[in-house]
Amino acid sequence: MKAVLCTEYGAPEELRVQEVPDPEISADQVLVRVHAAGVNFVDALLVAGLYQVKIPPPFIPGGDLSGTVIAVGDSVRDFEPGDRVLASPGIGAYAEKIALHRSQLAHMPGNMDFEAAAVFLQAHMTAYFALKTRGRITEGETVLVLGAGGGTGTAAIQVARALGARVIAAASSAEKLAACRELGADVLVDYGAQDLRAELKAATGAPVVETVRGIGFLISETVR
Numbered sequence: 001m002k003a004v005l006c007t008e009y010g011a012p013e014e015l016r017v018q019e020v021p022d023p024e025i026s027a028d029q030v031l032v033r034v035h036a037a038g039v040n041f042v043d044a045l046l047v048a049g050l051y052q053v054k055i056p057p058p059f060i061p062g063g064d065l066s067g068t069v070i071a072v073g074d075s076v077r078d079f080e081p082g083d084r085v086l087a088s089p090g091i092g093a094y095a096e097k098i099a100l101h102r103s104q105l106a107h108m109p110g111n112m113d114f115e116a117a118a119v120f121l122q123a124h125m126t127a128y129f130a131l132k133t134r135g136r137i138t139e140g141e142t143v144l145v146l147g148a149g150g151g152t153g154t155a156a157i158q159v160a161r162a163l164g165a166r167v168i169a170a171a172s173s174a175e176k177l178a179a180c181r182e183l184g185a186d187v188l189v190d191y192g193a194q195d196l197r198a199e200l201k202a203a204t205g206a207p208v209v210e211t212v213r214g215i216g217f218l219i220s221e222t223v224r
Helices: 040-047 114-118 121-134 153-161 174-182 196-204
Strands: 001-005 016-019 029-037 066-074 083-086 099-101 106-107 142-148 167-171 187-190 210-214 218-222
Touching: 029 114, 066 099, 066 114, 083 114, 099 196, 106 167, 121 153, 142 153, 142 196, 153 174, 167 174
Parallel strands: 142 167, 167 187
Antiparallel strands: 001 016, 029 066, 029 099, 066 083, 083 106, 142 218, 210 218
């Protein structure tokens, strides 16, 4: 099969597509044909050898994927060939096929396409953890998302809206902010052309009085 292989640490541009052996599965594993794979900042860090976990080359990068089940091991009962699945294995997604333990897989919702599923887990789980677990956001609060045009930023907009929060999206271009509005952001701030603090004060009616550092963006609690 074809796979993107990291043979030595370096820039993503140095990765090459190569032929590698097809993976084999054990009794508790599932063989998946990859339909789409996500691209995250952590993938670039891994191939550069700059992530806190160092994976010795050669390895196949790619942390998120979606696809269909090709075969299952003898002890697997919760998946069968043809099932649409998504996973976040950390590495291995940039290949035509991947063997994963059944616990690493989840069934895709019927209304989700492969492209959306492939970028769902890392970004949205990060956003949910930062907003719900760390930030303890509740309905009616205001959330400021910095870097709102990025993967985790766009996920944060969606998660915050689902939690009932009002969203201020801050990004560096009008194009990115247009995408943020489509995702449900209530207020848009172009911090390349606008004064962020002044715009926050205008949007909330009060200065920011406390900030809680999330993962990849900032949660702002304003005077209520």
